[in-house]
Amino acid sequence: MNKSMRWIREQWRVEKKLLLTYCLVYFIWGCLMNWFGAEVEIAKFRYWWQVISCYILYMVPISLVLRNLPFHMQYAYGLIAMGLLEFGGYFFETSYAYPDNILDQLFGIRNFTLGMALFFALYFPVGNWGVNKIYNYFSGVPDKLE
Numbered sequence: 667m668n669k670s671m672r673w674i675r676e677q678w679r680v681e682k683k684l685l686l687t688y689c690l691v692y693f694i695w696g697c698l699m700n701w702f703g704a705e706v707e708i709a710k711f712r713y714w715w716q717v718i719s720c721y722i723l724y725m726v727p728i729s730l731v732l733r734n735l736p737f738h739m740q741y742a743y744g745l746i747a748m749g750l751l752e753f754g755g756y757f758f759e760t761s762y763a764y765p766d767n768i769l770d771q772l773f774g775i776r777n778f779t780l781g782m783a784l785f786f787a788l789y790f791p792v793g794n795w796g797v798n799k800i801y802n803y804f805s806g807v808p809d810k811l812e
Contacts (some may be wrong), residue, residue, distance in 0.1 A: 677731045686800045690725045696721030707764040716760060724751060725789060733794040744790035749783040
């Protein structure tokens with residue numbers, strides 16, 4: 667097995683409580699974002715269960731692999747991952763973008779998916795930071811910055 671594959675496998679070795687924290691945080695985050703996107707008529711998943719497939723089955727493993735990288739690298743790799751996810755979601759019509767939504771009005775219809783990918787790529791560094799804070803808080807681990 668080559669060095670990069672060993673590194674990826676190491677990143678996936680986590681405590682069950684940490685994995686549960688990731689799944690809970692990302693599931694709640696996904697539900698809230700899907701609700702918000704539908705409420706303000708930007709975009710939404712076609713089916714409720716896509717929160718599970720996208721946020722837990724797709725984004726959690728990627729977050730685990732990226733979690734120990736610097737912010738800019740998490741964002742850069744996250745941009746690739748989210749670009750593929752956003753493109754696929756709109757190509758296969760499993761995601762629905764409301765016509766003439768606020769992002770279309772601000773950036774133009776041709777830039778909608780790019781804007782979504784650029785925004786959602788922040789999920790990886792921000793999600794890893796947030797999950798780490800929550801996990802450490804409930805595990806009784808003191809914050810390094812305190």
